[in-house]
Amino acid sequence: xxxxxxxxxxxxxxxxxxxxxxxxxxxxxxxxxxxxxxxxxxxxxxxxxxxxxxxxxxxxxxxxxxxxxxxxxxxxxxxxxxxxxxxxxxxxxxxxxxxxxxxxxxxxxxxxxxxxxxxxxxxxxxxxxxxxxxxxxxxxxxxxxxxxxxxxxxxxxxxxxxxxxxxxxxxxxxxxxxxxxxxxxxxxxxxxxxxxxxxxxxxxxxxxxxxxxxxxxxxxxxxxxxxxxxxxxxxxxxxxxxxxxxxxxxxxxxxxxxxxxxxxx
Numbered sequence: 001x002x003x004x005x006x007x008x009x010x011x012x013x014x015x016x017x018x019x020x021x022x023x024x025x026x027x028x029x030x031x032x033x034x035x036x037x038x039x040x041x042x043x044x045x046x047x048x049x050x051x052x053x054x055x056x057x058x059x060x061x062x063x064x065x066x067x068x069x070x071x072x073x074x075x076x077x078x079x080x081x082x083x084x085x086x087x088x089x090x091x092x093x094x095x096x097x098x099x100x101x102x103x104x105x106x107x108x109x110x111x112x113x114x115x116x117x118x119x120x121x122x123x124x125x126x127x128x129x130x131x132x133x134x135x136x137x138x139x140x141x142x143x144x145x146x147x148x149x150x151x152x153x154x155x156x157x158x159x160x161x162x163x164x165x166x167x168x169x170x171x172x173x174x175x176x177x178x179x180x181x182x183x184x185x186x187x188x189x190x191x192x193x194x195x196x197x198x199x200x201x202x203x204x205x206x207x208x209x210x211x212x213x214x215x216x217x218x219x220x221x222x223x224x225x226x227x228x229x230x231x232x233x234x235x236x237x238x239x240x241x242x243x244x245x246x247x248x249x250x251x252x253x254x255x256x257x258x259x260x261x262x263x264x265x
Contacts, residue, residue, distance in 0.1 A: 047109055050096035055089040057101050065151050066090070074150045079120060093117050093150075113143040125200050134201030146170075147199065168193045182256025186263060188219070189255060196254075216247040 059066040069075055069090070078088040091097055095117070100110035111117060115137050119126040129138045136142055147170045171193045172179040180189070188195040196215060197207045208215055248254060253263045 046095045047099055047111065049099060050109070051098040052087060052091050052096045053098050053101055055091075058090045058097060061101075061105055069151050072150055077121065113145050115144050118144045128198070128201035131201040132203055133205055133207055135199065135207075171197075171199070178255045180256050183258045184261045184263065185256045186254055212248050213246045216251075220247075 055066060074093070075089055077092040078085050079092045087093075087095065093111075093114075095111040095114075097110055100106060103109050115126075126138070128134065137144065168189075193199070196209060198209050199207065201207070202209065204211055210218070251263045252265045253260070257263045257265060259265060
């Protein structure tokens with residue numbers, strides 16, 4: 001048991017070191033995004049010859065979208081280059097809209113989905129997409145709007161319990177095999193995928209927020225874990241805890257199971 005505790009202590013120290021390094025990497029990458037980075041993003045993701053026309057012009061055709069957008073935090077967004085504002089509200093994300101408006105809403109005359117536009121403000125997320133495990137946004141296989149809909153989302157204070165319970169719907173739209181329903185459901189599934197996964201990117205496989213055994217022990221920390229028998233939930237686990245095996249080597253269905261209450265498969 002003493003050996004197990006020593007191994008766990010070393011493991012925690014390594015995790016702390018890894019977390020510090022991860023924060024430093026994100027911080028260093030984030031610091032690179034200044035006014036010059038914003039300018040480059042705007043130049044590369046702007047329709048040549050277009051000018052800014054303001055949100056009221058957008059509302060003339062997209063009235064319903066703009067009404068919902070006014071309740072969203074991005075409504076007050078503006079991009080500044082030095083002392084000059086180079087885009088507000090809709091145009092801070094979609095770029096200048098004059099050519100789009102003058103050509104009967106031609107979609108080729110407006111920036112529709114541009115991660116670089118998002119990264120101009122959310123530099124920390126771009127840093128996460130540079131980490132070892134990430135969704136393929138910077139590779140161009142996905143874009144931010146596949147998961148985020150800034151037009152529809154209202155203030156968190158007004159989200160109903162039902163809406164919060166559906167917070168994983170975007171994830172499950174692609175990862176259908178994880179949706180269930182299962183005869184034996186893993187409780188964290190009710191709290192949402194982000195309980196265990198970091199959707200943008202991280203240093204752990206499967207986009208987990210911690211290494212697999214430590215992640216499980218965040219919830220399964222039962223007091224008798226530290227007993228001489230190394231029990232977890234009344235079941236002896238000394239045959240693998242701290243011996244190089246992980247929880248998912250035995251509990252292979254962490255999302256849910258139709259066979260085993262203990263989520264073995």
